[in-house]
Amino acid sequence: MSQFRTVAIVVAFLVLLGVGFLFLQGPKPHVEIKAEPLWTIGFFEITNTLFTTIFVTITILGIAIFATRKMSYIPDGLQNAMEAVIEFLYNLVENTVGPKHAPMMFPAIATIFLFVIVANWMALLPIFNAIGKIEEVGVEEDQFFHEVVEFQDVGVFAVVPGSEEIELHFEESECDGLEGEAKEECLVEGRAHAIEEAAAETDIDEGSKVGILLPFFRGVNTDLMSPLSLAIASAIFVEWWGISTLGFIGYGKRFVNVGRLARGNPMGLIDFFVGILEFIAEVARLISFSFRLFGNMLAGEILLLMMTFLIPLMLAIPFYGLELFVGAIQAFVFAMLTLVFGALAVTSHDDHDEEHGHQSGGEVAAAHQVE
């Protein structure tokens, strides 16, 4: 019987593969790196990623509320699952910084981890990047797209299998050589001409809109702003932990290290420059944290869109597995890195004229060499 089941699964796979490839192919996905605004209130744009962040927050709060109602000493169900998660995170924090500092650092680390993992995994739901409103093609620079799709006007728009993309042929280089106003006019005219040409070739129904899809839901970390704000928050956490543990002067000694110099030892110059380098390293960490998370999530989103475009139903499945894995790893890495740099920040940086060297501890020593 299990042989029959294996054959049935293989046959179903091949059938769905064929169906997807033959009937369900749609237009090429439009990839936008910047997050598109859905509504604008005055000068503040509510982008689709900000809109999605609200849902991520509601999900996390909802899980927290449901897991903690009617708490019992012998945990069961959702409470048990969440206790496992909290225990995992607390053990992680405690193993890295020791029981003295763990309670101080745990809430921030756990929040970063949970936010990033829920945000990354939520981006795999089917409604993401699929349903939205139309940004119609126009002659302004930010309204002109090279490949547009015709959408039927049914209220909420989605990319429908079978629709073809309409190519608008217009190269900006055709207007090179003109300057200022003349160049503006040339560009606008060229774009309008391209739109008219395409409209004449393909017949467009009345009442349907031509443009690109602006999705309502988009993965939170695919917009550079979210990883950047998390990175800034984690930098603020690390500095705060350092200052609250060592005091302002004690922590400042890490960056402005004039101890040895003040004592007359010329080797102190090296310490001074190392201090400046530490400061630069702090700033470089912001860029590295944000781009790591942003790059991974953006690449995953583009990968899934392109795989779904190539063979609609089946090809995306292994990549969903990859995305689940990568989303979890990136959450873990972001939290761990914040933790490690926090551990580094709370170790005291006393002057060492004697030979006893830096604080030992695997992660702390390793973190000195990175970035």
Add this chain to the structure above:
Amino acid sequence: MDIVTFAPLLELTDDSMRFIGAGIAIGLGGFAPAIGIGWLVSKAMEALGRNPEAQPVIQTNMILGIAFAEAIAIYALVVAVMIGFVF
């Protein structure tokens, strides 16, 4: 005998140069991180073989190291995507 002479033959338009640039960016940018990660994991496997009891510690630090090395590849990928889709 430079690229300018050959440009009409090869039809080097703006778009084609963009695609070449994107391809080179990710191709070269993914090369060194891949070697780095391979080296890192091989050392971790060695350490694991010597001391299987330390598996959680080794694994955690290995994942951390891989994330650092992979970040460089991700920078290259972001640049390639930006060249391909934005510029």
